[in-house]
Amino acid sequence: MIETVNLRKEFGAKVAVDGLNLSIPSGRVTGLLGLNGAGKTTTIKILATLLRQTSGTVSVGGLDPVKQPHAVRKRINLIAGGERMVYARMTGRENLWYFGQLYDIPTKVLKPRIGQLLELVGLTHAAGTRVEQYSRGMTQRLSIARGLINDPDYLLLDEPTLGLDAPIARDLRKVVAGLAEQGKGVLLTSHYLAEVEQLCEHVYVIGDGRHLAAGSPAELMAQTGCHRTVRITVTNLSPQIEAAALAFDSRVRLAPGGVVELNHPDDLTGALTTTIIESGGALGGLEIVEPSLEDAILALSDRSLEVIA
Amino acid sequence: MSVAWATLRRSWLVTRRAYPWSYFIGTLLLGVFTIGLAYLGLRAVAGGEISAEFRGKAGTGDYLGYIAVGAAAYMFVVHGILWTGKAMIQEQREGTMGALIVAPARRLPYLLGFSAFAFTAVAVEVAVLFGCAALFGVRLAPTGAADAVLAVAGLALAVFGMSAVLSNVMIVAGEAHIAQNSVFHAIALLSGFTFPREYLPEAFRWLGEAVPVTAAMDVIRGVFTGGTGLDPGRLAVAVALGLAYTAAGFLAMPWAERRAMERSY
Numbered sequence: 001m002i003e004t005v006n007l008r009k010e011f012g013a014k015v016a017v018d019g020l021n022l023s024i025p026s027g028r029v030t031g032l033l034g035l036n037g038a039g040k041t042t043t044i045k046i047l048a049t050l051l052r053q054t055s056g057t058v059s060v061g062g063l064d065p066v067k068q069p070h071a072v073r074k075r076i077n078l079i080a081g082g083e084r085m086v087y088a089r090m091t092g093r094e095n096l097w098y099f100g101q102l103y104d105i106p107t108k109v110l111k112p113r114i115g116q117l118l119e120l121v122g123l124t125h126a127a128g129t130r131v132e133q134y135s136r137g138m139t140q141r142l143s144i145a146r147g148l149i150n151d152p153d154y155l156l157l158d159e160p161t162l163g164l165d166a167p168i169a170r171d172l173r174k175v176v177a178g179l180a181e182q183g184k185g186v187l188l189t190s191h192y193l194a195e196v197e198q199l200c201e202h203v204y205v206i207g208d209g210r211h212l213a214a215g216s217p218a219e220l221m222a223q224t225g226c227h228r229t230v231r232i233t234v235t236n237l238s239p240q241i242e243a244a245a246l247a248f249d250s251r252v253r254l255a256p257g258g259v260v261e262l263n264h265p266d267d268l269t270g271a272l273t274t275t276i277i278e279s280g281g282a283l284g285g286l287e288i289v290e291p292s293l294e295d296a297i298l299a300l301s302d303r304s305l306e307v308i309a
Numbered sequence: 310m311s312v313a314w315a316t317l318r319r320s321w322l323v324t325r326r327a328y329p330w331s332y333f334i335g336t337l338l339l340g341v342f343t344i345g346l347a348y349l350g351l352r353a354v355a356g357g358e359i360s361a362e363f364r365g366k367a368g369t370g371d372y373l374g375y376i377a378v379g380a381a382a383y384m385f386v387v388h389g390i391l392w393t394g395k396a397m398i399q400e401q402r403e404g405t406m407g408a409l410i411v412a413p414a415r416r417l418p419y420l421l422g423f424s425a426f427a428f429t430a431v432a433v434e435v436a437v438l439f440g441c442a443a444l445f446g447v448r449l450a451p452t453g454a455a456d457a458v459l460a461v462a463g464l465a466l467a468v469f470g471m472s473a474v475l476s477n478v479m480i481v482a483g484e485a486h487i488a489q490n491s492v493f494h495a496i497a498l499l500s501g502f503t504f505p506r507e508y509l510p511e512a513f514r515w516l517g518e519a520v521p522v523t524a525a526m527d528v529i530r531g532v533f534t535g536g537t538g539l540d541p542g543r544l545a546v547a548v549a550l551g552l553a554y555t556a557a558g559f560l561a562m563p564w565a566e567r568r569a570m571e572r573s574y
Contacts, residue, residue, distance in 0.1 A: 011571060048411050050570045069563075073413035084404035089323045101315035102412035102419075130326070146408060 001025050002047060002154055002185060006056040009042050009209075016042040018209040019056070024154070026185040029176060031200035031217075033189065033297055039209035040189040041080075044158045047187065048078040061153060074103070076154045079147035081162030084139055088132040092123050092142050095131065096149055103150040110149075117145035120175060122168065136163050144172060154185045161192060173199055193293040203293075205300050212300045221291045222265070224299040229263045231255070233285035234276060244279035248272055258284070312414045316422025317429075320392065324430070339384070340438035347376040348445050366505035368535030374449070377442040378533045379502040379526075381435040382464060385428070386522050387493055389468035392427035393420050394475035398485050401569055406480075410570070416562055420476070424469055451532050456539040460525075460532040463544050466551035467521030473558025477565035483572055501526045521550035 002024040009017040017039045024030045032040050045051040046058060049065045049072055058065050065072045079085075086095045093114060100110040118124045121141035131139055140163055147155065157176065161169040169192075176199055180186050190196050196203060197217045205212040205220065213220055221227075234241060237258040245252050245260045249268065253261045262272055269288060277283070324332060351357055351372050364370045396419070400406040409419075439449055451457040475492060479485045497503070499517030506514055506523070517523040524547035531537045 045407075045570060048407075050407055050410055050567070052567055070413045070415075073411055076411070078407065078411045080407065083407060085408040087319070087323070087405060088403065089326045090319065094319075094322065098315055098319050099408070099412065101311050102409070102414040104311065104413070143408075150412075 001059070001061065002187070003059045004043075004047070004056060007043065007046065007053055007058065008055045009039075009046060009051065010054045016209050017046070017053070020204075020206065020209070020211055022204055024185050024187045026153070027180055027183045028201050029180045029186040029188055029199045031188050031190075031196040031203035032206065033193070033196060033203055033293075034206040034212070035297075037208075038206045040206065041158055042209075043206075044078070044080075044156050044187065044189065048076060048156050049073055050078075074150065075152060076156060077147045077150055077152040078156045079144050079158070079160045081140060081143075081159035081164075083143075085143045086131055086139060086146055089130060091128050091130050092118060092134075092145075093127040095142060096145060099146050099149045105150065113149065113151070117148055120148075120171075121145045122171070137165050137168060140164055141168060144175075148175075152184065154187070155179060157186060157188045157190075159190055160188070161190065161195060169195070193297065197293045205297060207300065213296075217293045217296075220293065220296045220300075224296040227263050227265045227291055228267070229261060229289040229291075230269045230272060231285075231287040231289065232260045232273060232276060232283060233287075234258045234260060234281045235284040236280070236282050238280070241276060241279045241281045244275055245272070248275045311418075313418040313422040313425065316419050317425045320423060320426035324426075337437055340434065340441045343380040343438060344373065344377060344441045344445055344447075347373055347380075363505070366507040368530070368537060371447065371534070373442060373445050374447045375534050376503060377439060377447050378449075378529065381438055382522075382526060382529050383497065383502040384434055384438070385431050385461075385464060386468050386471075386496060388427045388431040388434070389424060389465070390472050390475060390489060390492065392430075393423045393469060393472035394489065395479065395485055396420060396423045397476045397566070397569075398479040398483075401480055401483070406566075406569065410566055416559065420469070420473065424465070424472070428465060449533065450536075452536060452538040453532075456532040459539055459544060460528045463528050463547040463551070464522065464525040466555070467525040467547050470521050470551040470554025470558065473555050473562070475558075477558060477561050480569035481565050483569070496520055496522055499523060501530065518546075519550075521547055521554055524550060 002022070004020055004022045007017055007020040007022070008015070020043060032043060034040050042051065046053050047060065047065070049069045052066060060072045061075055063072045063075070087098070090098065096114045096117060097110065100114065105113070118127050121144050123138060123141055123145070126134065126138060131142060134142065144160060161172055164172065173195060176186055176188070188196065188200060201216060202214070203217055203220060204214045213223055215223060235258065242254060245254070249262060249264065251262055251264050252272070255261050260272070260276065262268060273283065273286070359370045359372050367375055369375055397406065400409050439447070471492070475488055478488045482488065499509070499513060500520055500523040506517060509517070524543045527543040528540055528547060531540045
């Protein structure tokens, strides 16, 4: 388990992380979300021992990264999509070999692992090609293989699929899910919220370094009032039909083009449709828009901005 | 030591690919020009004669031999710092510093790997330089094999210590050129590579004492050009300063690395 208690990080007068309490258990993918500048990367860098917190405590599998950084580094790894993290003038295989040496991995373990990782990220054919000749996506895939070279107990993923082609990103998501199933603890930040919804059982949302909300993606959507939206197009919308629809529920809104819209925690599609038909309306279309995690994050961030303002 | 060996191998691969032939041409030309210009200078300025004052202060009348040894030592120092001292800022520039720091490898074997490569590469350059010098009649005559080994080891330790400190300065400042070039100019002036330090004002001579390679150069001079043999006192000073710089560099390294990481966030 990775745990932080009252984690705070200041860069001079700027407070990047302000009192965060996180729990990242083994065997689960935990999400860390927020808008740009929310403090996600700073938090991950602290957990990865790259930065030291100003105050608060961090525990990685019972180890203190401040007092036992080398012991912590043996058990974690970091994959950051925004940084290259591999050597341009070395081949893919040479890069993995070199990082294997930095982790003191025995040769008989390292050699097959390099082959497995290259296969995992689809770079077996380019193992002997210098990274400077790789595309951005290939470089990122190699960086992912590097992040797995020490078979870490905890994996910190900062935008890991940034710049990846869809099939490779999909394969990486499978890998991440598989790592969690193997019992590893994974912390994930990503701008691709569908990816977070798919992978994360638990998500922390932060804004300006502060905790905004936590829960499963479904719980976050419920907490923020993000519900499914029903849009019914009425071809013969009249004042009478409008009045009936508006009387149905206080959340009903009328939109241009003869659209009656309802955003509600309960599924009232059938009842609203019946009301419209009974008042003489003719249906031209019915659309149901499911809420997304993105809506929840935006709602949380907007609230945070309102509080600051 | 697998980290040191791996880093040495990595340096070899990268250098061979980055400078497939120009690096070695440059090395050859450096040796030719260093000795050639010293020879021409001696002929053009001094008419081929060495003053009694220079003989007294340098402990030798073989000016070209004096220059060859000084130039070889200077190459040793410069390349040691360029490879070892700049290693971390190169990681920062290449975007690999985070991946390096998050790995559990210690920095000592990592930097030793760079030093091993630097000293191996400079050995080739020094061999070329002395090959050129031999064409002008220079003969390298150390006072003993053990003396020579100890003198070079003292210089290597001094360079390593300076590199450890400079590495921190460079990554904290996020800039290498001012740090390295200032140091190169300062030691060229203060440490007795191309002229006897006795020509310097006393204040500059004392300033030079704070630089580990100054005492190491005195040892080199005694063994390779002065004919006075190994000076244990000056060797002890070089070793003590080299160790002190090394300790200071490694103690400050975690702080410097964190500052370097903070600058990018």
